[in-house]
Amino acid sequence: MKLCVKKLLQFFAVFALLFVFNLTVFAQKLSVNDLKVEHLEDPLSIETLKPRFSWKINSTVKNTLQSSYEIRVGANKASVKAGKDLVWKASVSGDQSVLIDYAGTELQSKKRYYWQVRVKDNHGNTSVWSEPRLFQTGLVDSDWTAQWITVSGxxxxxxxxxxxxxxxxxxExxxxxAYVTAKxxxxxQINGKRISDSYFAPGWTSYNKHLQYQVYDVTAxxxxxxxxIGVTLGDGWYKGHIGFAGQHNFxxxxxxxxxxxxxxxxxxxxxxxQTDDQWKSSNGPILGSDIYNGETYDARFEKQGWALAGYKEDQSWTGVRTLSKGKDQLVSMSGPLVKKHEQFKALKIIKTPKGETVVDFGQNLVGWVQLKARGAAGTKITLSHAEVLDKEGNFYTxxxxxxxxxxxxxxxxxGEEVFEPHFxxxxFRYVKVEGYPGDLKESDLTAIALYSDMKTTGKFTTSNPLLNQLQHNIQWGQKGNFVDVPTDCPQRDERLGWTGDAQAFAATAAYNMDVAGFFTKWLKDVKLDQLPNGSVPFVVPNVIGDGSSGAAGWADVATIIPWDMYVAYGDKRILESQYESMVGWVxxxxxxxxxxxxxxxxxxGDWLFYRPDDDNDGRAAVTDKYMIAQxxxxxxxxxxxNAARVLGKKDDEAKYTSLLADIKAAYVKEYMTPNGRLISGTQTAYVLALQFDMLxxxxxxxxxxxxxQNIRDYGNHLTTGFxxxxxxxxxLSKFGYDNVAYDLLMxxxxxxxxxxxxxxxxxxxxRWDGIKPDGSFQTPDMNSFNHYAYGAIGDWMYKTIAGINAVADQPGYKYIxxxxxxxxxxxxxxxxxxxxYGTVKSSWTLENGLLKLDVAIPANTKAKIVLPGNTQEIGSGVYHFESKI
Structure with a gap:
C-alpha cells in the first residue's frame, strides 16, 4: 500500500512538473521586448508631452499577427505593475505596435513615468506584461531656475x-x-566621476536657433x-574654428x-x-582644444581632487560671472549622443624614409588615440594624425x-601617465609620434572610435571578399561621419553637414544602423536653417552663409530624407514636422x-564625376547642371x-500632381529630342531621367x-558623381539589366x-581615384579618404543582392x-x-543552377517572396525556398 501511494505521489509530481513546463512553454509562445519611446530606450528628456510607444513581438508560431494590445502608463513603477493610479490605460484592437500615440491624461513636464504593455495574437495567445520601462518628459522654459555662468573676466x-x-x-x-548644457x-563630474559615458555634449545644432540640454540620472x-560638482568646458563648434574660411567664435x-x-x-x-554666482572657476590642464587643430594638455597643471569634496585649493579660485538668458531656446535631446565604440591596437610601428616614427592602426577611423608614457616632467609628446602614407611611404597631411x-x-x-583628448x-589610420621618451611599443597606443550611439541594424556578406570589404568600408564611412551630424569628412578643416552627401546616403545609412533619432535631430536644423524663401543651405548647421544655398541635389535633402525615414521606420510624424520645409523647398x-x-x-551638378583627360568625343561625363536641377x-x-497623400492633404496632393506634370513636360521640351535622346548623353543624365520618370x-x-551602351563604351565603368x-x-535593375549592374559593381x-x-x-x-594607380594623389585640397557619398551603393546591395525591401504604402517593413x-x-x-518589428533575414546560395533561399520574417509583419517563376506571400516565421534560375 505504501509503495502504491509512493508511486502515485511520484506520478503526480512528474505530472505537475510537466504541467508547469507546458505552461511555461505556452507562456513563451508570445512575448514583447525592445520597448521604446520616440525611438529611444528609457529616454530621460522627451520633448513632446504626447510621446509614442513601440515594441517588438516574439512568437514561436508562424504567421503571427498582433490582434490587440493593452498599455498602461503611470508615475510609479509599482502602481503600473499593479494597474493602479494610472495616467493612461488602453485596450485596443489592431496590429499597430510601432509609434502609438499617447492618449491619456496630460503629462507634466520634468516628470518620470513608467509604462508596460502586453499583446494578444491571432492564434489566441496572450503575452505576459512586459517589465515596466521608463521615460521622462523634458523641461519647459519656466522649469529652468539655473543661471548661465562663465569665467569672471x-x-x-x-x-x-x-x-x-x-x-x-x-x-538620504x-x-x-542633472540637467546640463553649455555654450x-x-x-x-560629481565627486570625481564623469556623470556620462558620452562625449561632445551638448552636440552641434544651429545654436543661434536652439540649444540641446542633456538629462542624467545621477542618484548613484x-x-x-x-x-x-565639477565641469570643464571646451570651445567645440560654438567658439572654435569651424568651416574652411578660418572663422571662429561663429x-x-x-x-x-x-x-x-x-x-x-x-x-x-x-x-x-544650480549654477549661480556662488560657483568658482579656475584654469585647468587643457591649454587649448579645437576640433580641427587638436588638443594640448599639460599634466603639470592638473588640479588633483578639484572635483571632490574637501578640495581646499579652491580658496584661490576666482568667482564666476552670470549671464542673462538672452534668446537661447533650450530643447531636449532627440538624437543619440556620441560615445566610444571599437578600440584598435597598433598593428605596427613604422620608420618612414624621412625617419618619422609612425604607428599604423590598420583602419581609417574617427576618434582619438589613448597614449601611455613615462618620462620627466615637461616632456612634450606630439601625436599627428593622417589617413594615408604617400607614394614613398612618408606621413601625408x-x-x-x-x-x-x-x-x-x-x-x-x-610614473605611467595616460592621455586622451576631451573636446x-x-x-586617421596613421599617427606620427614625436618626443616620446624611451622606446615606443605598440602597447603604448590604442585607437578609440567615437561616433553617435546608433545600434548596428544591418549585416551583409557574400562569397566575394572584395564586396565584403566594400561593405566594411561603407559602414566605417558612416561611423566616421555620423558624429552628431552627418558630415562630409572627419579630418580636414571642413567636417560640415553637407546636405548633398547626406541625402545621397540616407537610405543606405538606415540599413546599416538605427538612424531614426540621428536624422530626426538633424532634420530639425534643416528646417530651422532653411531660408524664408524656402532655399536650403549647402551645409546644416549653416556656418557658411545664407548665400550658399539652393543647389539641386543638395537642398533636396528637405524632401528626400524625411521620405526615406518614413519608409524605413514608418514614422508619420517626421513627415508632419518636416512638411512645411518640404513645401518651402518646392x-x-x-x-x-x-x-x-x-x-x-x-x-x-554631378559633383566629382569621372573626368578623364581624353574624354572629348561627345560621351563626356559632364552633365548639364540645369538638366539635373529639373x-x-x-x-x-x-x-x-507622397507626403501629402500620407498626411491626407488632398488639395496639396492634387496641386502638386498638376505641377509635376508641368515640370516633366518642360523637361521633355528642353532636354529631349523627339526620339528620346537627351542633350547630355551621360550616364548621370539617363540615370536621373529614368529614376525620376522624366521621359x-x-x-x-x-x-x-x-x-x-554608354557603360559598355567605357569598358563597364561608371562615370557618375555624387x-x-x-x-x-x-x-539598371529597374529595366532588367541586373547583369550590367553587377558588371559595374564587380x-x-x-x-x-x-x-x-x-x-x-x-x-x-x-574621389574615385583619390590614390591613382601609380600611387600619386588626386587634388590635395579636396581629397578625403573618408567620404561616404559613394557608399550609397549599399542601398542596392541590400535591396538587390540580398533582396530586402520595404514597401512605402506599409512603411517600416510592416510588409516586406x-x-x-x-x-x-x-x-x-x-x-x-x-x-x-524585428529581424528580417535573407540568405541564399547557388548550387548547380538552383537558388536556395532561407528567410526569417518577424512577428506582426507579412512578406512577399519573389523568385524566378515563384512568387508567394507568407507570414512571420522561418522559411526555406528553392528555385531554378
Whole structure:
C-alpha cells in the first residue's frame, strides 16, 4: 500500500512538473521586448508631452499577427505593475505596435513615468506584461531656475575653464537628476566621476536657433554629506574654428555653463542645486582644444581632487560671472549622443624614409588615440594624425588643408601617465609620434572610435571578399561621419553637414544602423536653417552663409530624407514636422522657374564625376547642371505628393500632381529630342531621367539601352558623381539589366567601387581615384579618404543582392518584399536587418543552377517572396525556398 501511494505521489509530481513546463512553454509562445519611446530606450528628456510607444513581438508560431494590445502608463513603477493610479490605460484592437500615440491624461513636464504593455495574437495567445520601462518628459522654459555662468573676466583664453561647486546634503538621497548644457562643449563630474559615458555634449545644432540640454540620472553619484560638482568646458563648434574660411567664435565668443541638479530625499522633500554666482572657476590642464587643430594638455597643471569634496585649493579660485538668458531656446535631446565604440591596437610601428616614427592602426577611423608614457616632467609628446602614407611611404597631411589634427601631451613626471583628448576628434589610420621618451611599443597606443550611439541594424556578406570589404568600408564611412551630424569628412578643416552627401546616403545609412533619432535631430536644423524663401543651405548647421544655398541635389535633402525615414521606420510624424520645409523647398524651385523650367542659380551638378583627360568625343561625363536641377525639381515634387497623400492633404496632393506634370513636360521640351535622346548623353543624365520618370513611358526602354551602351563604351565603368551614383544600379535593375549592374559593381579598375578596395581602402573615398594607380594623389585640397557619398551603393546591395525591401504604402517593413537577384559570379549572400518589428533575414546560395533561399520574417509583419517563376506571400516565421534560375 505504501509503495502504491509512493508511486502515485511520484506520478503526480512528474505530472505537475510537466504541467508547469507546458505552461511555461505556452507562456513563451508570445512575448514583447525592445520597448521604446520616440525611438529611444528609457529616454530621460522627451520633448513632446504626447510621446509614442513601440515594441517588438516574439512568437514561436508562424504567421503571427498582433490582434490587440493593452498599455498602461503611470508615475510609479509599482502602481503600473499593479494597474493602479494610472495616467493612461488602453485596450485596443489592431496590429499597430510601432509609434502609438499617447492618449491619456496630460503629462507634466520634468516628470518620470513608467509604462508596460502586453499583446494578444491571432492564434489566441496572450503575452505576459512586459517589465515596466521608463521615460521622462523634458523641461519647459519656466522649469529652468539655473543661471548661465562663465569665467569672471572676458573669455579670451584658449585654456579650458573649470567650474566647481561643493554642496552638503543633510538627508538620504532617493533620486537625483542633472540637467546640463553649455555654450561650447562640457564634461561634467560629481565627486570625481564623469556623470556620462558620452562625449561632445551638448552636440552641434544651429545654436543661434536652439540649444540641446542633456538629462542624467545621477542618484548613484551622490551621498549624504559633502559632495562636489565639477565641469570643464571646451570651445567645440560654438567658439572654435569651424568651416574652411578660418572663422571662429561663429556662434559666440563666450563659453558658458548651465547646470541644474534636482534632488529628492527619502522623506519626500526636494532641493535644487544650480549654477549661480556662488560657483568658482579656475584654469585647468587643457591649454587649448579645437576640433580641427587638436588638443594640448599639460599634466603639470592638473588640479588633483578639484572635483571632490574637501578640495581646499579652491580658496584661490576666482568667482564666476552670470549671464542673462538672452534668446537661447533650450530643447531636449532627440538624437543619440556620441560615445566610444571599437578600440584598435597598433598593428605596427613604422620608420618612414624621412625617419618619422609612425604607428599604423590598420583602419581609417574617427576618434582619438589613448597614449601611455613615462618620462620627466615637461616632456612634450606630439601625436599627428593622417589617413594615408604617400607614394614613398612618408606621413601625408597635405589633404588636411589648415587642420592640424595634432594632440600634444606634456608629462608631469609621475610614473605611467595616460592621455586622451576631451573636446576634439581626429580622422586617421596613421599617427606620427614625436618626443616620446624611451622606446615606443605598440602597447603604448590604442585607437578609440567615437561616433553617435546608433545600434548596428544591418549585416551583409557574400562569397566575394572584395564586396565584403566594400561593405566594411561603407559602414566605417558612416561611423566616421555620423558624429552628431552627418558630415562630409572627419579630418580636414571642413567636417560640415553637407546636405548633398547626406541625402545621397540616407537610405543606405538606415540599413546599416538605427538612424531614426540621428536624422530626426538633424532634420530639425534643416528646417530651422532653411531660408524664408524656402532655399536650403549647402551645409546644416549653416556656418557658411545664407548665400550658399539652393543647389539641386543638395537642398533636396528637405524632401528626400524625411521620405526615406518614413519608409524605413514608418514614422508619420517626421513627415508632419518636416512638411512645411518640404513645401518651402518646392515653392522655392517654382519661384526660381520660368514656364516650369528651373534653369537659374548655382548648382554643383554631378559633383566629382569621372573626368578623364581624353574624354572629348561627345560621351563626356559632364552633365548639364540645369538638366539635373529639373530632375530633382520633379523628384522633390513627387516626394511632396507622397507626403501629402500620407498626411491626407488632398488639395496639396492634387496641386502638386498638376505641377509635376508641368515640370516633366518642360523637361521633355528642353532636354529631349523627339526620339528620346537627351542633350547630355551621360550616364548621370539617363540615370536621373529614368529614376525620376522624366521621359514618356514609351521611350524609357530605349533610354535604358542608351545608358547600357554608354557603360559598355567605357569598358563597364561608371562615370557618375555624387548625384548619379546612388541611382545607377537601381535604374539598371529597374529595366532588367541586373547583369550590367553587377558588371559595374564587380569592376576592379578605376573608376569603380572596388578600385579603392584593391588599393587598400578601409573607408569610402571622396574621389574615385583619390590614390591613382601609380600611387600619386588626386587634388590635395579636396581629397578625403573618408567620404561616404559613394557608399550609397549599399542601398542596392541590400535591396538587390540580398533582396530586402520595404514597401512605402506599409512603411517600416510592416510588409516586406524579399527579392534577391544573384549575379556577378557570387555563389552566396546573406543579410539581415533589425527593423522596428524585428529581424528580417535573407540568405541564399547557388548550387548547380538552383537558388536556395532561407528567410526569417518577424512577428506582426507579412512578406512577399519573389523568385524566378515563384512568387508567394507568407507570414512571420522561418522559411526555406528553392528555385531554378
Amino acid at each position: 572676458k573669455d579670451t583664453s584658449k585654456v579650458s575653464p573649470l567650474f566647481r561647486k561643493e554642496i552638503s546634503l543633510k538627508k 538621497v532617493k533620486s537625483a537628476t 561650447g562643449l562640457y564634461e561634467a 553619484f551622490l551621498k549624504k554629506g559633502s559632495n562636489a 556662434y559666440g565668443d563666450t563659453r558658458a555653463l548651465l547646470f541644474q541638479l534636482e534632488i529628492e530625499y527619502s522623506d519626500g522633500s526636494k532641493e535644487t542645486v 597635405v589633404n588636411l588643408r589648415s587642420a592640424k589634427q595634432q594632440n600634444n601631451y606634456i608629462l608631469k613626471g609621475a 576634439t576628434f581626429q580622422g 515653392k522655392f524651385m517654382t519661384s526660381a522657374s520660368k514656364d516650369n523650367l528651373w534653369n537659374t542659380g548655382f548648382h554643383f 530632375t530633382f525639381y520633379a523628384h522633390s515634387t513627387q516626394l511632396l505628393i 514618356p513611358e514609351n521611350l524609357r526602354l530605349n533610354a535604358a539601352g542608351r545608358l547600357v 548625384l548619379g551614383t546612388p541611382y545607377l544600379c537601381h535604374v 569592376q576592379e579598375t578605376y573608376p569603380s567601387w572596388l578600385y579603392p578596395v584593391k588599393m587598400g581602402a578601409t573607408t569610402i573615398w571622396e 518584399v524579399i527579392s534577391p537577384k544573384p549575379g556577378g559570379k557570387i555563389t552566396n549572400a546573406a543579410a539581415e536587418l533589425e527593423t522596428v
